[in-house]
Amino acid sequence: MVASMAAGNETYFYISLWWTLGLGLLMASWGSWRASRGDFARSRLAGTSAGLLLGFLLLFLAYPLLRAALTLGQDEFGKLVPGLAWDRLSDSRIWSLNCLVSLQACGTAWNSLLLGLISGFTTSLLGTVLAFTSERVLPAFRKPLGLFAILPMLMPPFVVGLGLVMLFGRAGVINNWLEESFAWSMGRWLYGLEGLVLAQIFSFTPIAYLMMRGVVQNLNPALDEAAQSLGASRMRILRTVTLPMLLPGFSNACIVGFIESIADFGNPLILAGSYNVLATDIFFSVVGAQLDFGRACAQALVLAAFAMTAIAIQSFFLSESRHVSISGKSDASQAMRLPAPVSFSLASLSVLWIMLLIAVYSFAFAGGFVTTWGRDYSPSLEHLMRGFAIEQDQSNWLLSGPAWDSLLTTLKLALIAAPVSALIALLMAYWMSRLQFVGRSLMNGLSVLAFAIPGTVIGVSYILAFNVPPFELTGTGLLIVICLVVRVLPVSIRSQSAVIQQIDRSLDEASMTLGASLLQTLAKVIWPLIRPAMVAALLYGFVRAMTTESAVIFLVNAEYELATTWIIGRIGQGDYGLALAYCSVLTLIMTAVAFAVQALLGDRRQIRRQEMAANR
Amino acid sequence: MIGVEIKSLTKAYLKRSAPVIDNLNLRIPGSRVTVLLGPSGCGKTTLLRLIAGLEAVDQGCICIEGEEVQHKPANARGVGMVFQNYALFPHMTVFDNVAYGLRSQGIKSEAIERRVQQALKAVSLEPYAQRMPAQLSGGQQQRVALARALVLEPKLVLFDEPLSNLDTQLRKTVRRSIRALQESLGLTVIYVTHDQDEALRIADHIVLMDQGRIVQEGDPSSMFTSPASEFAAQFMAQAHCVDGHIDQDHRVCWGDLVLGSHPGVAQGPCRIALLPNTWELITPQIDVPVLPGAMESGPGQIQGLTGQALVGRGLIRGQVGRIEFAGPFCDLEVLAAQIPEGAVWVRSSVQTFKRGDLVELQIQPGRWFVYPHEPVK
Numbered sequence: 001m002v003a004s005m006a007a008g009n010e011t012y013f014y015i016s017l018w019w020t021l022g023l024g025l026l027m028a029s030w031g032s033w034r035a036s037r038g039d040f041a042r043s044r045l046a047g048t049s050a051g052l053l054l055g056f057l058l059l060f061l062a063y064p065l066l067r068a069a070l071t072l073g074q075d076e077f078g079k080l081v082p083g084l085a086w087d088r089l090s091d092s093r094i095w096s097l098n099c100l101v102s103l104q105a106c107g108t109a110w111n112s113l114l115l116g117l118i119s120g121f122t123t124s125l126l127g128t129v130l131a132f133t134s135e136r137v138l139p140a141f142r143k144p145l146g147l148f149a150i151l152p153m154l155m156p157p158f159v160v161g162l163g164l165v166m167l168f169g170r171a172g173v174i175n176n177w178l179e180e181s182f183a184w185s186m187g188r189w190l191y192g193l194e195g196l197v198l199a200q201i202f203s204f205t206p207i208a209y210l211m212m213r214g215v216v217q218n219l220n221p222a223l224d225e226a227a228q229s230l231g232a233s234r235m236r237i238l239r240t241v242t243l244p245m246l247l248p249g250f251s252n253a254c255i256v257g258f259i260e261s262i263a264d265f266g267n268p269l270i271l272a273g274s275y276n277v278l279a280t281d282i283f284f285s286v287v288g289a290q291l292d293f294g295r296a297c298a299q300a301l302v303l304a305a306f307a308m309t310a311i312a313i314q315s316f317f318l319s320e321s322r323h324v325s326i327s328g329k330s331d332a333s334q335a336m337r338l339p340a341p342v343s344f345s346l347a348s349l350s351v352l353w354i355m356l357l358i359a360v361y362s363f364a365f366a367g368g369f370v371t372t373w374g375r376d377y378s379p380s381l382e383h384l385m386r387g388f389a390i391e392q393d394q395s396n397w398l399l400s401g402p403a404w405d406s407l408l409t410t411l412k413l414a415l416i417a418a419p420v421s422a423l424i425a426l427l428m429a430y431w432m433s434r435l436q437f438v439g440r441s442l443m444n445g446l447s448v449l450a451f452a453i454p455g456t457v458i459g460v461s462y463i464l465a466f467n468v469p470p471f472e473l474t475g476t477g478l479l480i481v482i483c484l485v486v487r488v489l490p491v492s493i494r495s496q497s498a499v500i501q502q503i504d505r506s507l508d509e510a511s512m513t514l515g516a517s518l519l520q521t522l523a524k525v526i527w528p529l530i531r532p533a534m535v536a537a538l539l540y541g542f543v544r545a546m547t548t549e550s551a552v553i554f555l556v557n558a559e560y561e562l563a564t565t566w567i568i569g570r571i572g573q574g575d576y577g578l579a580l581a582y583c584s585v586l587t588l589i590m591t592a593v594a595f596a597v598q599a600l601l602g603d604r605r606q607i608r609r610q611e612m613a614a615n616r
Numbered sequence: 617m618i619g620v621e622i623k624s625l626t627k628a629y630l631k632r633s634a635p636v637i638d639n640l641n642l643r644i645p646g647s648r649v650t651v652l653l654g655p656s657g658c659g660k661t662t663l664l665r666l667i668a669g670l671e672a673v674d675q676g677c678i679c680i681e682g683e684e685v686q687h688k689p690a691n692a693r694g695v696g697m698v699f700q701n702y703a704l705f706p707h708m709t710v711f712d713n714v715a716y717g718l719r720s721q722g723i724k725s726e727a728i729e730r731r732v733q734q735a736l737k738a739v740s741l742e743p744y745a746q747r748m749p750a751q752l753s754g755g756q757q758q759r760v761a762l763a764r765a766l767v768l769e770p771k772l773v774l775f776d777e778p779l780s781n782l783d784t785q786l787r788k789t790v791r792r793s794i795r796a797l798q799e800s801l802g803l804t805v806i807y808v809t810h811d812q813d814e815a816l817r818i819a820d821h822i823v824l825m826d827q828g829r830i831v832q833e834g835d836p837s838s839m840f841t842s843p844a845s846e847f848a849a850q851f852m853a854q855a856h857c858v859d860g861h862i863d864q865d866h867r868v869c870w871g872d873l874v875l876g877s878h879p880g881v882a883q884g885p886c887r888i889a890l891l892p893n894t895w896e897l898i899t900p901q902i903d904v905p906v907l908p909g910a911m912e913s914g915p916g917q918i919q920g921l922t923g924q925a926l927v928g929r930g931l932i933r934g935q936v937g938r939i940e941f942a943g944p945f946c947d948l949e950v951l952a953a954q955i956p957e958g959a960v961w962v963r964s965s966v967q968t969f970k971r972g973d974l975v976e977l978q979i980q981p982g983r984w985f986v987y988p989h990e991p992v993k
Contacts, residue, residue, distance in 0.1 A: 038672040042689040436672070506703035509670050510761075512690035513697040514717030515768065524716070528707045 012472040019470045020059065027055030039437035043518040050431045053424060054439055057446040059471070060482050064461035065304070065453070071464050072297040088298035094278075105274060109302050112262045112278040115193065116306070119200040120258035124250055126201065126353065127208025131216045133350040136335060137343045141350060148357055149206035153540075154590045156547050156564055156583045157266030160202040162576060163364030164190060165270065171374025173363065191273030199267040202360055204260045205353070208253045215249030224336035234339045242336075255314040259307050263454030265550035266564075270571060278303040282456045283553060286463065293464065300457040311452040365587075368580030383577035388585065403582055406566035410546055411589070413477060413562070417484035418541035424485065425492030425537060430526065432493075433500050434508060451490035455550030458486065463554050475557050483552055484545040491544075492537040499533040500526070539597050543590050618682075619646035619772060619804035620667060625676035627659075627666055636662045638828040639676070644821070646681070649798055649805045651815040654825035655851065660808045663825070664774050667806065669693045681771055691720075696765030696773040700780055702757045704749040710736070710760050711745040717768045735767035738797065755786045762794065766801070773798075775807040779814060791818055812852055816840060824848055846987045849889035855985070858957070860888040868986050871956030873932070875979055878986050885989040894983040895962045897948070898931075898976050932977040934959075936969050950975060 031051025032044050040046040073085040092107065099106035134141040152160070167174050168190045178184050189195065219242065227237045268280040276284075278299050285296035338346070367373050371380045387403035399408075431437070432444055462483060466473040473479040503526065511521040527534075549564035556565045563586055570579040622642040628635040636659045644650045652660040665671045667678055669690030678686045685693050704713050714735055718728045736742045739759035749757055758778060765773055778794070779787045795818055798805050809815055815822050816836045823833040832844040843849035846857050860870045862883050868875045870888055934952030937959060946967055951959045962977060969975070 042672075042687075504701060504703065506699040506701055507705060509668075509690070510697065510699055510703035510705075510764075511716070512670065513668055513693075513695060513774075514720060514764065515691045515694075516716070516720040517691055520720050525705055 012469065013476060016466075016470060016472045020473075023059060024052055024055050027051040027058075034437055034439075040431070040435050041512070041518065046431060046435060046518050047437070049427055050435075050437065050439075050443070053428055053431075054443055054446075056424070057443065057450070060486050061446055061450055061453075061458075063471075064458070064465035065449075067465040068297045068300055068457070068461040071293055072301065074294070076294075084294070085298075088294050089301070091295065091298060093281075093295075094299060094302060105276065108276045108278045108281045108299060109306075111193075111275055112303065113306065115196055115200070115275075115277060116258040116262040118193075118197050119204065119261035120254045120256075122197065122201055123204045123208040123257040123261075124212070124253040126205045126349075127210075127212040127253055128216075128246065128250060129346055129349050130205070130209045130353065131212035132338070133346045135213060135216045136338055137347050138350070144354065145209060145350075148354065149210050151361075152203060152206050153543055154594060155587045156567060157203070157264075157549060158270055158564075158567065158571065158579070159364045159583050159587075160360060161199045161267045161270035162367060162571070162580055162583070163360035164195060164199055164202075165576065166363040166367045166373060166580075167360065168195070176374060188273065191271055192275045195271040195273075196267055196275065196277075199271055200261050200264060202357060203264070203267060204257050207260065208257055211253045211256065212246075212249065215246060215253075218249075219245055219335070221335040228336065234336060235342075237336055238338065238342065252314060255310050259310050259452070259454075262303060262306055263456070263550070265454075265456055265553075269568060278306075279454055279456045279550065282460050283550075286460060286554070293460075296460050297464070300460050303454050304452070304457050307452045307454055308449075311448065364580060365584050367576055368578075368582070368584050370577075373576060383581040384585070387578050387582055403563075403566065403578070403585075406561040406563045407582075407585070409477075409560055410563040413481050413484060413560075414542050414545035417481050417488065417545040418538050420481070421485040421488040421492055421541045421545075422534060422537040425489055425496050426530070426534065428489075429493050429496035429500050430522065433497050434505065447490050447493050450486060451494070455487060455548065458483065459551040459554035462551070474555060475559070477560050480552055480555050480560055480562070483555055484548060487548050487551055488541040488544045492541060495540075496530065496533055496537060499530045503529050535597060539594055542593060542597075546586060546590055617646035618643050619648070619650075619680070620644040620806070621679040621682075622663075622667075623677050623679075625663075625666065625678065626674045627662060627671060628674060634828075635674075636828050637666065640828070640830060642823060642830060642833075644804070644806060644823075646804045647802045648820040649795065649807055649818055650821045650823060651819035652806060652808045652823050652825060653812060653815040653851070654810065654831075656810055658825040659828040660810075660825050661776060664697075664776055664806060664808050667772075668695050668697050668774055694768070694771050696768060696770035698758075698761045698765050698773065698775045698778050700777045702749075702761040702781075704757055704760055704764075706749055708749075709745065710741065710747050710749065710752070713749065713760055714764045714767050716764065721768075731767055732763075735763040738766065739763045739793070754782050755790055758782065758790055759793070762797070766797070766803075770803075772804045772806065775805065777809055778807075779809075779811075787814070794818070812854070816852075822852075824851060826851075843889070843985065846887050846889055846990075849891075849985050849987070853889075853891050855889035855891050856961075857887055857889045859885065859989070860986070861885045862986070868984075873954050873956065875984055876981055881986060887987045887989055889985045889987065890960075891983045891985075892961075892963050894980055895932075895950070895960055895977045896980050897950075897962055897964050897966070898978050932979075934975055934977060936971055936973040936975060939969060939971065941967075948975075950977060952977070 028048045028051045031040070031047035031049070031054070033047070034040065034051075035042055035044045035047030040050060072088055073080050073082075075081050075084060094107045094109045096104070096107040097110065098104035099110075105111075130141075130145055134145045166172055168186070169175065170188065172190075175186050178186060190198075223241055223245070224237055227241045232240065262277070263279055265279045265283070268275075268277045269283075272280055282296045282299045282303065284290065285292045285299065337343075368383055369379055369381065370377045371382060385401075387401050388399075388407075389401035391398045391400045428443065428447065432440060432447075462479065463474065465471065466479055473482075507525055507529075508521050511525045512518075516524065547564060549562075549568065552562055553565050553568065556562050563582065567579045567582050570576075570582070620642075621644070622640060625637055625640045625642075626635050627637040638659075640659075640663070652663060654660045662671060666673055666686075667680075669685070669688060669692075673686040676686070677684050680693065680695065705716065708716065711732055714732045715728050718731060723731075732745075733742065736745055739762055741756060741759055741763065744752060744756065744760075749760065752760065758781075761778075775794070779790055782790060791814065794805075797803070807815075807818060816839075819836050821833065822836055822839045824831045824839065826847055832839065832848045839848070839852050843852050843855070846855075849855035850857055858870055860868060860875075862868055862878065862881050864883055866877050866879045866881065866883075868878045868881075868886070868888060875888065932952050932954050934950040934955075937949035937951045939949070940947040945963055945965045946969070948962050948964055948969055949959050950962050960977070
């Protein structure tokens with residue numbers, strides 16, 4: 001949208017490409033030189049590629065953020081004005097506390113903070129309830145809950161928000177029913193903090209559940225037994241042993257939930273109403289009439305600072321929890337059964353949550369397949385046909401529906417971005433966990449930065465950095481792919497690092513002493529052992545690239561329209577039917593791809609891992 | 617013939633921290649087994665990894681058969697290595713594991729087939745070629761690792777605590793098969809362990825290390841019989857070290873107890889290393905009077921015997937305290953007033969002692985060592 005205003009001149013693009021390649025060459029030769037001095041286990045290949053990757057991160061992560069920080073101090077003509085940065089950062093629209101004393105709105109920073117705190121805490125609490133239910137009360141819940149935890153990842157990020165609109169919006173089923181039966185209108189309550197919290201609970205509880213399930217599984221049952229043998233009642237054990245042991249993991253889940261919440265873009269876009277939050281306000285500052293980059297930068301930096309602070313606190317908690325967690329489970333010990341009233345409440349809450357979740361999802365998808373929501377509920381494929389029409393023109397089939405372009409572009413870019421990011425993540429995870437080199441901590445720091453920075457911040461920084469020479473790349477598919485890669489990379493790196501660290505270092509070393517090169521070692525030893533993780537990374541990359549909206553919304557234009565941004569456009573016009581039909585199509589595609597990748601590349605035999613364990 | 621020569625080698629893991637290997641010089645004989653021995657953290661494994669090329673050298677050089685290799689990556693050094701956990705590739709069969717190095721070199725498949733079979737035969741694992749590593753026992757895995765290293769005919773084979781994951785019985789068999797293979801192939805072997813018994817049994821040459829430096833090196837028997845320092849005596853011969861002094865008559869005294877004379881050592885405080893066999897138990901002699909009341913006076917408090925009377929004959933009289941049965945022999949705690957610590961542990965092949973028995977000890981010449989007293993660091 002915004003990018004289209006910078007009509008890219010092809011010459012500029014090629015000049016920028018040369019600059020980029022030059023930088024790559026510089027970093028590659030730096031890596032090669034370091035390898036000759038003893039870094040990277042003396043492998044020039046490793047040095048060159050690590051140099052290239054470091055250059056990639058510097059150019060496409062550090063540089064745009066610096067550029068955004070610089071813009072903060074510049075007026076609209078690009079001149080640095082002293083004091084301007086401070087004025088923008090301390091803007092009352094960001095920090096005002098008016099809502100406490102009057103009916104006026106509070107600043108976006110406070111709004112984001114409040115939303116993040118409520119959502120982070122609530123999702124973690126609900127996640128803990130679900131984790132206890134599936135692990136300790138109703139083991140039969142493990143599968144459906146696991147499925148419900150993964151499903152949202154295969155859906156575009158607005159499904160929950162739209163589902164809530166279908167239920168509770170002005171034309172929503174429940175609102176209509178209340179109005180018709182009791183002539184009572186619930187009004188616009190959904191559009192504001194309450195609706196946002198509700199939507200985020202549905203969106204982020206699955207992640208909290210997955211995290212808390214790991215925490216509950218890692219509780220050492222021997223401690224329960226010890227407490228029982230010391231004569232404690234079940235309730236007392238729950239209160240004095242189990243819950244305190246959960247605390248580090250719970251805090252961690254809260255922080256992750258907080259970061260997810262403040263970086264969330266899809267839900268606020270639909271439901272925020274007048275409750276402005278940073279993530280969407282950054283976007284609204286630069287689209288349309290406002291075009292206030294200074295203000296966008298100020299908000300972006302505040303948002304980034306929130307996220308970085310949360311990450312810093314998280315790493316503190318993680319290092320703390322290392323003292324608390326007990327390694328290794330004793331095989332004989334049995335986890336204590338929870339006291340009956342607790343079990344009952346946990347189970348009822350979980351059942352309620354699952355039912356609500358099913359309701360939200362089914363109403364969301366139903367919204368795409370009825371004639372007019374709120375008035376005519378007759379089933380119809382009209383929205384789908386409208387978006388994805390196929391016409392026959394003489395002998396050619398024509399994809400004449402307006403949704404086709406964005407869908408095909410998204411598929412194309414996601415199919416490029418997913419393998420690229422999985423490969424980059426593999427290399428970076430390997431270099432960082434196995435090799436010694438100058439710049440390793442820089443690389444690690446950049447990957448943490450990429451993890452913490454919310455997508456909107458990346459998006460606005462990209463506009464500022466890549467709309468002007470020397471790296472004028474906006475409006476190109478290349479920049480969108482790069483942006484997708486940067487967004488997918490940190491999670492891929494984390495998951496692959498975790499797997500690589502499980503593989504004993506001596507396997508690589510044995511390979512090296514047997515005369516294999518680094519490339520041979522990677523291909524023949526590391527690759528087969530991390531293949532399942534690679535499959536997961538590929539899938540995650542594809543799905544994330546298909547569904548990401550916050551960062552790329554700044555970069556799309558008429559030529560490169562993406563599915564998510566196109567859907568946002570439809571939502572903006574109130575065309576929920578087509579938006580939801582499109583969401584269903586996307587969900588269907590991603591589920592199909594997930595199954596296909598799993599079938600083609602997946603290695604479900606657990607024997608590998610068992611062998612690895614036995615070999616130690 | 618020199619197998620490996622190491623000159624002024626220095627390695628620190630973190631800059632500005634104390635080096636793990638500190639200006640180390642060492643010559644390792646060819647076609648022999650050299651054991652790097654020392655407590656954990658002494659730098660022996662780091663030294664091995666530096667030779668293998670798995671760690672980068674800070675300073676100094678490493679020559680393998682006269683060729684400087686410190687600038688070469690691990691895969692270009694032609695050095696075989698057997699890891700503590702064997703590091704077998706879990707996703708490959710035994711055959712593929714052994715063939716791995718040959719395939720990396722791009723050797724023809726018929727040749728690979730032949731050489732792998734030969735290597736598996738050498739470690740008597742031919743029937744297991746198509747098994748996965750997880751299906752093998754610890755000792756078999758160990759032999760696969762050995763075959764995998766040897767099939768490349770390396771100039772030098774490095775062993776990093778290869779027996780530490782095996783049980784006692786297997787250790788003996790695997791140790792002897794390693795030694796037999798080494799002798800039949802004339803291999804140069806560097807072998808890292810922290811177990812002095814294993815070192816004494818397998819080595820031609822022992823290099824004792826502590827805190828990144830070489831404390832002493834030599835053949836096993838000389839290392840055992842004449843340890844060069846208190847640390848060496850403690851580590852090689854399991855000596856018990858105590859504070860003593862040398863009087864004006866050059867006598868070595870532990871408290872009031874005179875162990876013997878040691879001419880040529882300056883008067884003053886010293887350290888005495890007592891080997892487990894410093895004390896010899898001798899059957900109590902009837903002519904030595906056992907005074908009444910000796911039994912009643914409690915452990916370590918035997919009264920009524922004057923030290924002088926016994927020391928003249930090299931004898932200490934005491935009483936058996938706790939007994940540790942250890943199979944072919946037993947260790948006795950002998951409580952005696954003349955011993956400054958009140959008791960010593962004595963090894964005895966006679967198993968008939970009971971708690972409270974009266975015994976006599978004799979100090980054996982040459983089974984204790986005197987070292988200068990070093991100020992506490």
